Amino acid sequence: MAFTSMMGARVTRREDPRLITGRSTYVDDVKLAGMTYAAFARSPFAHARIVRVDVSAAQAAPGVLAVFTADDLRDVGDVPTAPQIEGLKVPKHPPLARGRVAHVGEPVVAVVASTPEEANDAAELVDVEYEELPAVVDLERALKGAPYVHDEFGTNVAYTMEVNSGDVEAAFANAAVTVSERLLNQRVAPVSIEPRGMVAHWEPGPAHLTLWSSTQIPHLLRTQMALALKVPEQRVRTIAPDVGGGFGSKLDVYAEEITAAFASRALGRPVKYVETRSESFMSTVHGRDQIDFIDVAAQRDGRITGLKVEILANLGAYHQLLTPAIPTLTLLMVPGAYDLQSVSVKLHGLFTTEAPTDAYRGAGRPEATFLIERAIDLVAAKLALDPAEVRRRNLIRKEQFPYASAMGLTYDSGDYHAALEKALRIAGYDTLRKEQARARDEGRLFGIGLSSYVEVCGMGPSSALPAPGWGSATVRVEPTGGVTVMTGASPHGQGEETTFAQMVAERLGVPIDDVVVLHGDSAVVQYGIGTFGSRSTAVDGAALYNALETVREKALKIAAHQMEANVGDLEFKNGKISVKGNPEKSMSTAEVAFAAFRGVNLPADVEPGLEATRRFEPPNFVYPFGTHVCVVEIERATGAVKVVKYVAVDDCGNVINPMIVEGQVHGGIAQGLAQALYEEIVYDENGQLATGSLLQYTVPHANQVPNYELDRTVTPTDVNPMGIKGVGEAGTIGATPAVVNAVVDALAPFGVVNVDMPCKPERIWRIVNGHDGKANGKAAVS
Amino acid sequence: MKHSISVTVNGAKWTGEVEPRTLLVYFLRDTLGLTGTHVGCDTSSCGACTVLLDGRSVKSCTLLAVQADGASVTTIEGIGDAEHLHPVQSAFWEEHGLQCGYCTPGMIVSACDLLQRNPDPTEDEIRAAISGNLCRCTGYQNIVKAVQHAAAAMRAAKPARERVGAPAD
Numbered sequence: 025m026a027f028t029s030m031m032g033a034r035v036t037r038r039e040d041p042r043l044i045t046g047r048s049t050y051v052d053d054v055k056l057a058g059m060t061y062a063a064f065a066r067s068p069f070a071h072a073r074i075v076r077v078d079v080s081a082a083q084a085a086p087g088v089l090a091v092f093t094a095d096d097l098r099d100v101g102d103v104p105t106a107p108q109i110e111g112l113k114v115p116k117h118p119p120l121a122r123g124r125v126a127h128v129g130e131p132v133v134a135v136v137a138s139t140p141e142e143a144n145d146a147a148e149l150v151d152v153e154y155e156e157l158p159a160v161v162d163l164e165r166a167l168k169g170a171p172y173v174h175d176e177f178g179t180n181v182a183y184t185m186e187v188n189s190g191d192v193e194a195a196f197a198n199a200a201v202t203v204s205e206r207l208l209n210q211r212v213a214p215v216s217i218e219p220r221g222m223v224a225h226w227e228p229g230p231a232h233l234t235l236w237s238s239t240q241i242p243h244l245l246r247t248q249m250a251l252a253l254k255v256p257e258q259r260v261r262t263i264a265p266d267v268g269g270g271f272g273s274k275l276d277v278y279a280e281e282i283t284a285a286f287a288s289r290a291l292g293r294p295v296k297y298v299e300t301r302s303e304s305f306m307s308t309v310h311g312r313d314q315i316d317f318i319d320v321a322a323q324r325d326g327r328i329t330g331l332k333v334e335i336l337a338n339l340g341a342y343h344q345l346l347t348p349a350i351p352t353l354t355l356l357m358v359p360g361a362y363d364l365q366s367v368s369v370k371l372h373g374l375f376t377t378e379a380p381t382d383a384y385r386g387a388g389r390p391e392a393t394f395l396i397e398r399a400i401d402l403v404a405a406k407l408a409l410d411p412a413e414v415r416r417r418n419l420i421r422k423e424q425f426p427y428a429s430a431m432g433l434t435y436d437s438g439d440y441h442a443a444l445e446k447a448l449r450i451a452g453y454d455t456l457r458k459e460q461a462r463a464r465d466e467g468r469l470f471g472i473g474l475s476s477y478v479e480v481c482g483m484g485p486s487s488a489l490p491a492p493g494w495g496s497a498t499v500r501v502e503p504t505g506g507v508t509v510m511t512g513a514s515p516h517g518q519g520e521e522t523t524f525a526q527m528v529a530e531r532l533g534v535p536i537d538d539v540v541v542l543h544g545d546s547a548v549v550q551y552g553i554g555t556f557g558s559r560s561t562a563v564d565g566a567a568l569y570n571a572l573e574t575v576r577e578k579a580l581k582i583a584a585h586q587m588e589a590n591v592g593d594l595e596f597k598n599g600k601i602s603v604k605g606n607p608e609k610s611m612s613t614a615e616v617a618f619a620a621f622r623g624v625n626l627p628a629d630v631e632p633g634l635e636a637t638r639r640f641e642p643p644n645f646v647y648p649f650g651t652h653v654c655v656v657e658i659e660r661a662t663g664a665v666k667v668v669k670y671v672a673v674d675d676c677g678n679v680i681n682p683m684i685v686e687g688q689v690h691g692g693i694a695q696g697l698a699q700a701l702y703e704e705i706v707y708d709e710n711g712q713l714a715t716g717s718l719l720q721y722t723v724p725h726a727n728q729v730p731n732y733e734l735d736r737t738v739t740p741t742d743v744n745p746m747g748i749k750g751v752g753e754a755g756t757i758g759a760t761p762a763v764v765n766a767v768v769d770a771l772a773p774f775g776v777v778n779v780d781m782p783c784k785p786e787r788i789w790r791i792v793n794g795h796d797g798k799a800n801g802k803a804a805v806s
Numbered sequence: 807m808k809h810s811i812s813v814t815v816n817g818a819k820w821t822g823e824v825e826p827r828t829l830l831v832y833f834l835r836d837t838l839g840l841t842g843t844h845v846g847c848d849t850s851s852c853g854a855c856t857v858l859l860d861g862r863s864v865k866s867c868t869l870l871a872v873q874a875d876g877a878s879v880t881t882i883e884g885i886g887d888a889e890h891l892h893p894v895q896s897a898f899w900e901e902h903g904l905q906c907g908y909c910t911p912g913m914i915v916s917a918c919d920l921l922q923r924n925p926d927p928t929e930d931e932i933r934a935a936i937s938g939n940l941c942r943c944t945g946y947q948n949i950v951k952a953v954q955h956a957a958a959a960m961r962a963a964k965p966a967r968e969r970v971g972a973p974a975d
Contacts, residue, residue, distance in 0.1 A: 036899055043907030044895040044914065046842015046882035053841035141827070217846045217854055217942050218908040268844070268908025269942050301847035517906030517943050683902050687948060691905065694945030718851035718940070725937040726946040727930070755945075 030530040034683040038541075039521045048266040051221040051238045052298045059223075060089055062284055062297040063143035065133040065150035066306065067125035070161070070377040070711020071173065072154035074123055074132070081149040082135050087142030090291055091150075092134040092283065094122035100286055101252035103279050105343035106490035109352070112183045115174045115375070117342040119252075119279035119286075125154070126173055126341035127379050128713050129306025134283045136295055159377045159711030163315050163336045166374045173341055173375035182339055182348060182373040185355060189430035190366030192321075195330025199321035203402040208780045209391045211313035211338065211705040212698075213305055213715075214384045215723050218268020220308055221298035224284040231261035231547065233285055238267045240274045240514055241554030244491060246546045248277045248345075253285055264544035267516030271695070272383030273308050274516070275556040276345045280307075305716045310705050311384020313338035314351065316395045321366075322403045326414040333358050333395065335371040340380035346387075347380050348373050349490050353388025353480065356431045360396035361440050361478040361649055362418040367430040377711045383556060385695055386753045389479045390760055397475045397761030398778065401768065405777050411765070412453060415444055415476050415651075433480060435647045436741045436749075438675070443737050444476050447651035447673040450735055456655060456669075464773060469658035469792070471770025474651060475762035481750040482646035482743065483557030494641045495564035496552050499528065499571040501579075501634040503621035505614025506538045511568060512552020513560035514544050518752060519684040520560050524568055526680050531572040532579075532613050533599035550637055558648070558750025561680065566744035567640035574636035579616045582634070585627040586619055587611060646741045646749040650674035652693070652762040658770050663789030665701055665767055667730040672758060675737045677749040685751050686734055692755020693732050698724050699756075700763035704782050811875040815840070816884030824871045830864075831855040833871035834881055842882040842911045846940070853939030856912035857881050863919035865938070882911035885918060893963065894918050894956040903952030905943035913939045917953045925961055927953070 042048045065082075079091040103117040116122070121132045133150045137143035158171040166173075166180040173180055196202060216238075223236040232255055239245050242264040250257035267274065280297050288295040299308065314337050321330035337351035355371045400418065404411040420427050422439040429435060448454075456472050463470035486493040496512035507528050513520050525539040542548055552564065576596065583601040584591040587609055594601050602610035611619075616634065619625065623632035655669035672689060679685050702722045706714040715721040740747025760781070767783045768776060774791055790796040808823035815838060824833055834840045834857065843866060846854035855866045858880040866879075886892035894917045897903065904910040913936060920927060920935035927935065932953045933946070941949060 037902065039907070040899045040904065041888045041891075043904055043910055044882075044891070044898050045885075045887050046840070046911045047888070048842075048907055050841075050844070050908065052835075052845070055839075141825075215942055216906070216908075217852060217940060218844070218906065219846065266907065268846075269906040271942070298845075301849065301852070519905070687902050687905060687944060690945035690947045691943045692945075695942070717849045718847045719849050723940050723942065725933075725940065726950065727933040727937045729946055731947050731950075732945065 030526045030536065031680055033526065033681065035522055035526055035536065035681055037519050037522045038525055039519065050218055050266045050268055051223060051236050054223045054236050054265065056223065056225060056294040058293045060136050060138060060291060060293050060295050061140040061143045062134055062136050062287060062295050063147040064131040064280065065147045065152065067121065067128060067130040067132055069125060069154055069156055070128050070159040071157040072125050073157060074121060074125065074152060075155050076153040077133060078151040079133060081151065082146040085142065085146035085149055087137040087139055088135060088146045089138065090136045090287065092120065092287060094118055094120040097283065097286055100282060103282065103342065104248045104252065104277050104345060105347060106345055107349040108490060109183050109348055112348055113177045115342055119282040127377050128711060129303065129379060131279050131283065131307065134287060136287050136291060159709065161376055161378065161707050161709060161711050163338055163374055163376065166376055167336060167372055173377055180375045182375055185352060185371040186369065187355060187431055188368045192330045192332060192366045192368045195321045195366040199329060200324040201406050202319060202321050203406050204319045205398065205402055205778055207316045207318060207395050207398055209312045209314040209316060209394055210781050211310050212384065212703045213310050213705050213721060214271040214273035216269030216271055216273060219299045219301060219304045220274065220278065222281050222284050223294055223296045224288040225294040226285065226288040226292065232259040234261045234263065235281065235285060236263045236265055237281060238274055239264045240270045240516060240556050242514055242544050243546055243551045244554060245277055249281065249285060252282045262546045264514050270516050271385040272311065272387055272556060275383050275554065276309060302717050305721060306713055307379060309344050309380050309382035311381060312391060313381050314354065314391050316391065318395055318399055320399045320403055324407065326403060326407055326409045326417050328362060328364055328403060328418050330366040331358065331364060331399065333369045335369065337371060337373050338376050338378065338381055339373050340376060340378045342380050344380045344382045346490060347382045350381065350383055350388045354391040356433055357389050357392035357480055358396060359430050360393060361420060361476050362396065363420045363424065364418065365430045378707050385692065386756045389753065390696065390757045393475065393477045393479070393757050394761045397765065401765050402777055405772070411474050412448055415474060416441065419444065419476060434644060435478065436644055436743050437739050438478065438647065438649050439737060439739050440476060440649055443649060443673045443675055444651040446735060446737060447653050447671055450673065450733060451653040451669065451671040453653065469660060469770040471656045471766040471768070473654045473762045473764065473766025473769055475758050475765065476651045477758040478647050478649040479754060479757045480645045480647055481558035481753060482562035482642060483559045484645045485642055492553055494553065494639050495567035496550050496637070496639045497564060497568035497571045498550055498637040499568065499575050499635065501575060501613065501617040503618055505617050507532060507534055509539065509541045509568065510549040511541060511543045511564050512549065513564035514552065514554045515560060516555065518555060518560055519681065523561060523680045523684060524565065527565065527568055528572065531576065533596055534613050558752040562646050562744055562748050562750045563640060563642055565746060565748060566642070567638050569745050570640055571636045571638040574638060575634060578630065578634060579613065581627055581630055582620055583611045583616050586625060642743055644743045646743050648674065648676045648749040648751060648754045650754065650758055652758040654762040654766040656766040656770055658788060660792055663785035663792060665783055665788065667697065667763065670730050671733045672755065673735045673737060674751065674754050675739050676751040676754060677740045678738065678747040688751045689734055689755040690732055692753060693759040694724065694729050696756040696759025697729060697763050700760045700781055700783060702728065702782050809872050811872055813874045814878040816880060826870070826872060828871045829867055830869040830871050830874050831866035834866060840881045840883050844908055844911060846908065851940065853916065854909050854912045856915045856939060858915060858919060863916050882914060885914060892918070893959045894921065897952040897956035897959065901948050901952040901955050903944065903949045909939060909941045913941060913949060917956065920953070921957055921960060926957060
C-alpha cells in the first residue's frame, strides 16, 4: 500500500471530542421511558448446594416488580461456551444458579424494581439456604483428585492436551545443563474502568429485543442471545454504544445479559443492570492463573535444545465464551521467538471454585512469553552468560521466515535480532551493565531485564478459531460525496474511527473530515466479529481495504464511461480521477458518486450506487514481535521496586497512525508491568475472594508506573494487503517477563533465580532480609 | 423523607428535593442528566466521578447530594463543550491522553484542579495530583504529557498582569 500524507500520519482522534466533553454515551447513560433496574442476589459461598430459596420478602419489598429464580428461567439456554476441544467437559451453566453454586458471586436470584436502590434493597432480602461443599482452590490438588467442583465428572480435569515435537528425550540426554522451575502466573482481573452493563428492551416491532451492552462483540452477542432466549436472530438488535475498555472481559456473553433480556420480556419494560465494582471482581471473568512447570535442556554456549512444559490452567467454575481455549494459546506459543524444535507440552485445564477465567489482554500468550523468557534467563544464570547473548544465540534468524514452529504454527515474518539490537542500543545496555556493577559495589540492588517476545494475533483464520475469524466492512460513498464506513470491528478505545477514516481518505482521495466510521449496532452494520485478539486493523482493516478497492474499481468504470476514456488510462490522483497525462480531464470522487447515485449515463454492466461490502478471511495469523528492556532499582529497607528505565522496541509491521500505536503500547506495558509488580486476585482456602474491591486489588496509579521509551522496527506481513500486524496486546505480552527478569537480576546477589509474581515489597523484603525461609539473605551481599 | 437543597451546577441554579441517601454523582447523572460524570467503583478508588465542588476536586461518589446544598458544582459538561474546549480538554485530545474515554472526564477535572493551584507543576506533581484517578488504557504517559501541554498553554494565554504575585514560570 502506498503511504502518502494520510497513511502513517499522527492524526488526532475523531472519537475524542465527545469523550473529552462528557457527551459520550456509555451503556449506563442510556435512558428509556419506563426503565426498570435489576439487582442480583449472589452466592456468598465458593461451593454449596442450594437447599431452599425464599423470595417472599424480596417480592413484598417496596418498588419490586418481579423476582426471578432458576425455575423461572428453566426454558432459557445456558451461558454459552464456544470451544470445541476433544473430550472437553462442559458443566451446566444456567444464568441463575440451579441447585448448586460453584463460585463466590455466582448469580442466584434476580430482582427487578422501579429504581436501582429498591432493587438492591430487595436483593438483600432474598433468603437462600445453602449447604456448604468443599472449596477447590489449589490447582495442584485439584489435578490429583477429589473434592470435585462438578461431581458429575468425577474429576476436576476439564480437558488435557499434549503436543510433542522433535526429540525431547534426546535433547535432555545430550544436554550440557538442564534447569527446572515452577512458574506461577497469578490470577489477575481485567478491570476496565467502565464496569459491565446492559439495557434490555423487549417490545413489539421489527426488533423484539434490543440489547445495549458494554460488549466487544455485538454481533456474536446477538447470535448467542437469539439462541439462549429462542427468539429469531433477525428479531434481536444489539448495540455496543461507547464502551469504556474491555481488555477481553467484554468478549463474552454473561448470565446477567440473558437474565435481563428474559426479565424485560416478562415485564414488558426495559431493564437496566450495571455491575458494581465489587460484583465485577466476583463475577466478571479473570485472566491468567496458571502454574507452569518447565524443564530446559541447553548446550554450554547457551543454545537451548529441548523444552518440557506442563501447564496447570485454572479455568474456574464454568466455561465462559472462550475459557477453555485461552490456555491452548499458551501451549501454541511455548517456544516463543526461539528456534526450538524439540518441545513437549502437556496442558491440563482444571475446574476450581473460583470465577471463570477467560481472555484478558494477551489471553494465553503472556503466560507463554513469561515462561520462555524466564527459561532463557534461567539458562543464562546457570551458565553465567549474558541474557542478551543467550537470546542472540537462540532467536529465529530473519532468513528462516516464514518459520514453521514446533507447535505447528507458521510465523509470518520477522527480524527478531534487529529488534533486540535496537532495544539494547537505545537502552544503552553495555553502560547499564557497568552501572549495575558499580551499584552492586555500593550495595544497591539494580537489575536489568529483557524480554524478546513474539505473539500470535490478528484473530484469525476461521479454521483455527472457535468463532469465525473474518473481518467485514462496507464503504458507501454518499450522493453528496461523503463516505460512510460500517466496520465489523467494535472499537472501545482503539481508535478505528480515526485509523479507518485515514485509510478511506488515502484510498479515495477525500478529506478525512468527509468520512464517518460506524460500528457496534447490528441494525446498522453488517455482521462483524468484533474487537479482540489485536484483530481490528489486521482483519477488519483488510476487509475495509478490499471494499475500498472495489469502490475504486467501480468509480473508475463510471468515470471512464462519463469522460469517454479507457479505464486503463485513468488514475486516482489528488482526490480526483484523472486521465493520465491530462489532469484537466478529471472527475472528483463526489462527482462520480453523484453520477452513480443519479443512475443516468452509467456503463451497461454497472449498477447504480457507489458502495461495496467485503469480507476478509485471513490466510494466517500475524506475529508481532519485539524486545523490551526494563531497569529496576530495589529499595533494601522496604523491598519496593522502582522501574527506572523502560525501553520497548516493537514491530507491528506497517503503521497507519503511530500516535495510536504508541498509545496501545503504553497501556499494554502498564498492564503487563502491573501483573509483574502489583496485581493479584486472591482466593483464600475457603474460596472467599480476598481482593474484592479496588482497595485490595491494586491497579497502579500514575505515580506507580514509569515513562516508556518507545521505538519500532518495521517488518511487514503478507497476511493482509496492508502489511499490518496487530498491536493491542503486544505491550502486555512483552512487559511482564521484562519486569520480572529485572527484579530477579537485581536479586541475583542473593542467589535468587526466580521470584513469584507479583514482586511485591513484602516478598522482596523477605528475600533481601533473609526471611524467605532460605539460607541466603544479607550474607550474600557484603 | 426528602430534603430540599439548592445547588448551582455548571452555572445554573437548581432547587428541589432529594433523597437523603442520594450520592452527589447520582444526583448529577440521574436528576440533572449530566452523564459525563462516570461511576467506576464503589470504594472511592477510581476517580471517574471527580467534579469540582466550590472549585476544588471531589469524588462525587463520596458525597451525599445534601452535602452540596448551597455549593457550586462544575462537571465535565461545565468545563467546556466541543465548540469551546478548555485548554485541558484540547491538550488531552492533542496528546492522545485518552483511549476508551471512561476515566477521562474525572481525569480532566483533576487536572483542572491541579493547574489552578499550581500553574507550572513538575511531572512528579502531576502524577501525584492524578493519583486518585485510575486509567486502565493509557499507562498515564500521555495523560501526563497532556497536563504539561495544558499547563504551558494556560500560562501562555494568561495575561502577564494576572500573574503578578504568582510563582515565576
